[in-house]
Ligand SMILES: [Fe+2]
């Protein structure tokens with residue numbers, strides 16, 4: 001591996017580490033929001049457990065980062081999310097669940113599941129573990145979504161339906177940044193996707209899973 005390649009892999013894994021840490025903070029905030037919106041402590045607890053999973057993913061990533069270079073700093077500030085489409089807080093909360101859990105976790109899980117099959121043997125346990133957890137988070141996402149949607153008025157639900165395609169699109173787009181790699185084969189050995197693979201997996205997940213599930217709930221007519 002050249003120094004340039006090492007630097008590239010280090011930057012990608014450091015980015016993955018930071019995004020796991022950020023996702024832990026975002027999940028913890030979502031746990032409080034969902035619990036106060038629904039009064040359902042078990043949903044809040046499950047989301048807090050998901051936040052712990054994300055922190056653990058960050059630690060697993062650190063072990064890989066250390067093989068390549070220095071460990072990134074943990075940011076003290078809460079990560080931002082794309083602005084909600086709806087001005088109605090109840091609808092905006094469903095949007096966040098749709099973006100982060102239902103779409104984001106499903107794509108992450110499928111992508112990591114695929115990467116686990118092509119990466120170096122020593123990275124497989126880490127990548128499989130994260131893939132399985134993200135899949136559980138996506139399933140939790142549907143439970144949270146159904147609970148929140150069940151509490152919307154017909155007018156709020158109708159408004160949500162108008163935003164669903166854009167929110168799912170933002171979920172897909174959130175995977176596009178920083179995925180270009182001049183060495184796709186090397187990146188795959190290190191458990192990292194390139195843009196083409198990410199696009200293809202994201203499209204399939206939406207077409208075969210997220211879209212039909214939303215369709216069955218009458219939330220997305222395609
Ligand atoms: Fe994660």
Ligand SMILES: [Fe+2]
Nearest residue numbers: 105133134137
């Ligand atoms: Fe997750």
